[in-house]
Amino acid sequence: MLAKASPVYLSDLRPDFRPFEINCGTIPAYRYSGSLAKELEAGTITPSEAVALFEDMLIVRELEEMIVKLRSGGYEPLPGYDYRGPTHVSAGQEATAVGACSALSIRDNITSTHRGHGESLAKGTTAIRAMTLEQLKQRVPNCTATTREELVEAALEEHLYRTICELFGKEDGYCKGRGGSMHIADFTVGHLGANAIVGGGVPIATGAAMAIRYLRQDSVVCCFAGDGAFANGVVLESLNWACQAQFTNELAGEHKFGLPIIYLIVNNQYGMTHRTRNEVMGVDYLARRGAGFANNNMHAEVVNGMDVLAVRDAVRRAARLCREGAGPVLLDVHTYRYWGHSLSDPRIEYRTKEEEAAWKAVDPIETFKKQLLECGVLDRAGIEAIELRVRERNKRAALRAAAAADPDPKDVIKYMYTHTKCEVVPPEFRNPKLVGPPPVAKRTDGQITYRDAIREAIVEEMIRDARVILYGEDVAEYGGAFKLTKGLLEAFGRDRVFNTPISEACICGTAVGAAMKGLRPVVELMYMDFALMASDQIGNQAAKWHYMSGAQIEVPLVIRASVGAGKGYGGQHSQTLESIFCHIPGLYVVYPSTPYDAKGLMKAAIRDNNPVLYVESQALYGLKGFVPEGEYLVPLGVADVKREGKDLTFVAWGPAVHDCLKAAERLQSERGVSAEVIDIRCLVPLDVDTIVRSVQKTGRCIVASQAVHIGSYTAEIASTIQELAFDYLDAPVKRVGAKNGIAPQSHVLEAAFLPCVDDLLNAAYEIL
């Protein structure tokens, strides 16, 4: 991997207030003027490609109709089958899904939505049709057929089977029945996942495009999202993110390359039931949004989403732009959802029968069927044969799926975490070339600060593995709000170290997408308080995708969050919030208290294949301690006994560890009490053994942190102790934390708010 170009950029912007006008240009709508006949004549489509488009749309329609019928008990092959999942069917939208996927290659990626059966099926069918014989054989290893036609047929049926299994929650589903309709994903064909959080997949798609850009791959991402989703903050943040000038201007050095991503608005005119146009939007065409984010309007177009060829054409052109580095592209594809939001929505409250009839008159399948007949690509018998084949294939797959094995209940939390880590860096990512000398921490007596220790860990890991990249707000030239990343831009270049828009949700969400595409991002959230801006991306996306995908994908990333308590910064810059994230299974949460642990844990976190929330304390940044130069790891989930004792156990993390050590000193000198101090270092996974062993010895325990009392993770630890070591307790387990309040600005109040050594001593006296 080559990274060149000196990264540091000094702005020299002058005031210029001469009057002028901003020209937003124009945005074309429905510019496709082709037809099947014209395309056949022009050789831009072959008859068999046309037949495939037709069949793929039928496949989607058949599956959606199956769901509708299952709900009413009318799907003949499965009478009375109890389908329990969502019914967000996309009938009517087939041309959008199939047209778009047919314009993508197998290497290209998609993200999809809660109404994503069409896109998921189409990404699979189009990929299967494009597979080599070898790829097909791999896909259906049990199929004995040898001809391409038979293998494709087997793969299509298998695709339907695994899709329906997923909808039915079966172990054979793409996500082993863990994800279901709204989280279906097939990473083998580049489907990075549907998303039940409206807009939630958009930053993930954006991050995937960042990874493709960074890895110089020749692929694009097509990010499907509804018209309703385009009101969501994280979606608009993603558009802004994707259009950053630094990807294409001189800051990008020799790699001026726009993000290769197509934001495809599946504009079916409605959110759940609200009209987007004329009700909850101020523009008539969402394509206009493009003008808000990029000078080139993001090449935005309005597309006829009922015409499979128009969609195919638009996505082909968009993909070409992306592959040329001219992305991102915004496509506002107009289509229509025949059914309601779900089958519990009767539609009559908000739209007319006439409206539905008008859209059905331009039904994508019927209109395309007509063209196929007119062009003589298929005759009636040919059409009927395909229709029958689709119906029969769906039936066979559904019958098999209904009879397939359920997941084993004992595996209910299997796949919560991956147990792998990056032990060996693949050769192509080893020892990337640096653009400058990495920053070196100055050691005095082998000691460096907590801040330097974290930086040293990041530097070592970035030298070790080119997949490690670092971004966040103001982390580049400025070196971050706390100067922790100072010098990294100069060493690794803007390709790997860059400033981001102030968009915490995108910082975390893009990291998820980049991780899915093979990078190992380390992102900075500045203050931990801002993590709440990104709570969906941390809690619903990063934490959940390994499990929801049935362990298809790992999401190795590190989110650094800095705690600002004790500086008089008030309620929104002083919170210790790690407890919240401990309540979300799927994340690891670490919080070092010493420079030694800070380095070792950071290195372990970067190498771990689970998402890790790495909490730092601003109060500790200047703390000095012994830190070995070079390689060592502190394993995640192993507590450290920072002081041995026999009468009382302090269990703590973060800055509270130091208060506990001071309290232990005073207990010893003032009372002759010997206190043990355990630094858990990692909240999740928690080293329960070390804690319980200590409490068994001492019989008394105080759990301390800087978190406010209510809902603090200290309570989780205290309850675990009473559960596992009840008979060893000689006193109730005490908890010490901040008051149940909001961090005040006033120095006097903040001192009263935060826990202190005296609080620990008082707690100790109460139980000694």
Add this chain to the structure above:
Amino acid sequence: MPTPITMPKFGQMTEESTIVEWRKKEGDKVAKGDVLFTVETDKSVMDVEAFTEGILLKIVVPAGVAVPVQTVVGYIGQPGEPVPVTEVPKFGKPVPSVASTVSPPVVPTTARAVPQPAPVAAEVQPLQPVTVPHAPVAAPVFRISPRAEALARECAIDPTKITGTGPNGRILERDVRAYLDARGYHNLRITPAALELARKQKVDVLEVRGTGAGGRITVADIQRALAERPKPMSKMRQVIAQRLTQSFTTQPHFYVTVSVDMTELIAFREGLKAAGAPFTVTDFIAQAVVLTLQEFPVVNSSTDGKNVRWHSHVNLGIAVSVEGGLVVPVIHMAEELTFLDLCMRAKQLVEKARAGKLTPEEMSGGTFTITNMGMLNVESFHPIINTGEGAILAVASTLKQPAVRNDQIVIRSLMKMTLAADHRLIDGALAANFINAIKAKLEDIELWKRLTSW
């Protein structure tokens, strides 16, 4: 609304009862008068019938669980009606108060809630998301830390003897250790098997004397300790204990004894017996007592220490010893009965008592009791008044004794009777007159001739 079925209160002494058997299952149809379940009270086994008809929707209290009277034990209602969630009061819960003839009735659990006065608005305080509970003001409780308790368990000692030095007097590990040292626990010699058994059976090894070699505590020692361990008394004995303790501690007793010359009465009775009449000696005494009580209404009364209640009827209790205890069937309105009826009624009740078939009504409401140990060869004895009554008459064995008649020593059949009287009601002279009046009747053959001539 389903109708709750409550545990009936059988007789006034019943505080707690156990359902022996449900005769209906949940879901069974119930008609008015159907037997729902059988109950064992302190004294007997009874059938309980349904007052309403419907479906037995739920059995709240299963068979075998003792619950206070008035507890809801089940619900009858229409099919599908929701049944309120009820908690079964635990066995052994403190019973409201000791019920006796003078205690107020137990308030049924269905009593309406008394409206509480609205709390006086205090100074306006911000709402606290979590409030620290106030230390409950409660009777001193035994507090011990889990660790200390585990150590005590491990050592097989009784921790209740240890003084706690922790907060609120909680016994901590250090207290257990100090106690062990003070009691010389570490010099104790005990076999591993004995220690194991002691732990399991919760025998305090510090209280066991070792009889093994060198004073070692063996399994046999622990077993001996186990055998000596207090066990709960039978329900009947507990009732006896409670009632007699109440009487003996609240009713000041004093005693007067007379010797009755039964020679003639015995001869008279032999004659009757030969003629086929059923009278026993006790019957004569009972009849004499019934007659005398009518002459001395003060004796046929009861008091709570403030008020005195004269009973208009003589409800005569006759103590009958039964397997494992004592019951006192009552002959209600004995003054209304002829001597023969009295005799027959007594016989019937004694048989029922021996068979355990007395109803609660047949065991309650007494105003005076006779206790006869005549067949047990005693010269005299001092009885305890049956709770709530004014006096009791103890009848001892009739023994041939030298007696002075007309300045001659002659052999007579003498029987001592002792009256135990509640001094709050009865003074010495009254007691003396009363008992002598009985004696006079028993020695008056003419009276008996009148009473037995029909």
